[in-house]
Amino acid sequence: EPEVTQTPSHQVTQMGQEVILRCVPISNHLYFYWYRQILGQKVEFLVSFYNNEISEKSEIFDDQFSVERPDGSNFTLKIRSTKLEDSAMYFCASSVAGLNEQYFGPGTRLTVT
């Protein structure tokens, strides 16, 4: 069964460093998303992406964040200058169409020290 994959599974970085989190969505899916979950808190929407453009972004997704689909398979989230409060699990998700079910990857645990 096709699934969303994410790398790395765990990333440790120092405050102020740039990180890139990588995702490979399910191959026939057209909509891609990033969510994050701070330990013990709700899953929060960050950004949705369709047709090589951002469809919507949350207040969390400020100028320090960017997304890119550099080729036909990868979807990346970049945090330019990490802060301690960026420590969280970051989940990539994809869906066939906009209103359809979203399937989540296993997540990347980001630890900012």
Added chain:
Amino acid sequence: QKEVEQNSGPLSVPEGAIASLNCTYSDRVSQSFFWYRQYSGKSPELIMSIYSNGDKEDGRFTAQLNKASQYVSLLIRDSQPSDSATYLCAGMFSGGYNKLIFGAGTRLAVHP
């Protein structure tokens, strides 16, 4: 501000019983709802989607949506210890460009 609310639990049920998980939401103009299961330290796993009023059954799971009462529920029949997890209710609302708004989740514990 659109919100999805869930009782955090834990909801404790004996093996073989029916577990009933509930969710309410604040915006009348809803599109669809989804139930995810999340084991500790893992990612959300989609269990059910429901797009219109009424019931939807899939195996041991039944999702119910009542848009007039702004209420969504998930019933798990013949609960197993392996069902012990946090169940997340997520809504997709009009004007939301496909983003999911999650509740905080209800922790379910099924004891033998």
